[in-house]
Amino acid sequence: MTASFHVEHATRASRIGTAVFAVAIVLLAAAPAWGGRDDLRLLAEIYAYVALASLWNLLAGYAGLVSVGQQAYVGLGGYVLFASTIEAGVHPLLAVPVAGVVAAVVALPAAGLLFRLRGHYFAIGTWVVAEVFRLIASQISALGGGSGISLPAAIVTEMASSRQMREYLIYWLALALVVVVLAAIVLLLRSRYGLALTAIRDNELAARSNGVDVTRTKLVVYVLTAFGTAMVGALIFLQKLRISPDTAFSVNDWTAFVIFITVIGGIGRVEGPIIGTVVFFVLRQTLADLGSLYLLMLGAVAIAVMLLAPKGIWGFLAERFGWQLLPLERRLRFASDARTT
């Protein structure tokens, strides 16, 4: 018998969801026309968090690699951007993918060491790697040592001569990056690796016994995540125009927030980090005055979600109403079905 079936990813809900995404991207790309400078900055920050949280979700939610040290790659990306533009004269926009490539190369030996740590200890190991990066960055006097460095004006104007055009450029770059990251994750999850990852997420032992090369799959995800995280990091610090070891390798900014966003939105689902980021920014805009109390409350909410609704907001909605915004399902459609549907 020839293959009389094909795999279908889209559902009615996901077709609507994809259409909504497409319209949203067009509207957001036009933001310079309808938004002020502050809106653009805020949106770019939101994109950065959606990208970081989606990448962390891929790592922890799918591959089971719970890292509390992704600030290592955010900071590395930022520092590679500053180093390559200042020391090697690389164009700042080209420096963003360069940062990703450098991080991917660094991630290989790092994974070689970290993968020796089993389960829980892997998490703290990732933190050690981030600390090592931070301490090394603070020893490099050419990049300002412990106090950090600003991007020289000549390099800033290299992007575009007018300030407004630069802001637009960075904004579009941030939007493009988050769209690429999300699209790459959706495509990855629809590929063979995605099937392997979903299997690992659901039951690592069962995945292994069905022939999934778990270590290799995890390595691929770890390196890809480092690549994406560093590009986001490079862009974040290109927008800030200043970098220091403490801001670049901040565990609060680049890991705690990212973890809380993913857990609250829904871990192990692509839509989760998007919902989580929206919740995070709504809370932040209303509660920002509370300072450290805000972080305290966020931690408490994340613990409550983890214990009471471990699949997060999106997991709850998806199970209750069968919603799915992205075409990620796998359904076998047989040839005989085609006539009836």
Next chain:
Amino acid sequence: MEWVNIIIQGVLIGGLYAMFAAGLALIFGVMRLVNIAHGDLIVLAAYIALMTTDTLGLNPLLAIMIVVPIMAAIGYGLQRALLNRTLGDDVLPPLLVTFGLSVIIQNALLELFTADSRRLRAGAIEVASFPLTEGVWIGVLPLLQFVVAIAVIGALQLLFYRTALGRAFRATSDDQSVAQLMGLDNRHIFALAMALSLAVIAVAGVFLAVRTNFDPAIGPARLIFGFEAVIIGGLGSMWGTLAGGIILGVSQAIGAQINPGWQLLAGHLAFLLILAVRPEGLFPKVQG
């Protein structure tokens, strides 16, 4: 002679790291839980000691008597109310809940005590020292802390292998469901293990607070030191954590001597080196 002094300093601070590590290794051994809030709980113990000495006018070393039971009670309560719910095959819930706890403790301490750095004053003992040989001096306080660390680890070892509670810990560690069938209440055993872990780090927290300045943000680095000592020493071995702590302390002391900025980096590199050449640690547990 200068180097001898440096290495002795490193060995003695290693005792403190061993106490950080022993608490971490203990709960991992019993219930496979890695407590990311471990370092912040050490700092919490330091602040509780600060409050006790401020209100009661006690010497900090006597305040240990008060801080230990308070931390043990916090540990028992934390495990019963929160952490027992996270245990299972999935590594995500315990890691994320203790990570959330870490952020909560840090920010609560920040709200209560501000970001100012604090220190416990222990009086004359702080600066007292005696000569070992010509040119080699040993501080009384670092020595006392090292002796206490050995005593604590020795006591844990005895408790694990010579008492009924230790047998219960080992039984739940080997097989939770069989231990339960034999009439052990796992939830209670786990809570006792956490209470013991926090009692150990209460001692460590007081010594930390007497030796150095502390503020609400220094917890994570303490977690990392304890973790590195555990991995260097080898999982599942209490005396191994002492060896791990000493190796970490000596590496940091040597690094600091070469360049003050390299103190922490040298410790991390020693850890990564051990991980590269001997991932099972220097003294792995032989029997299961």
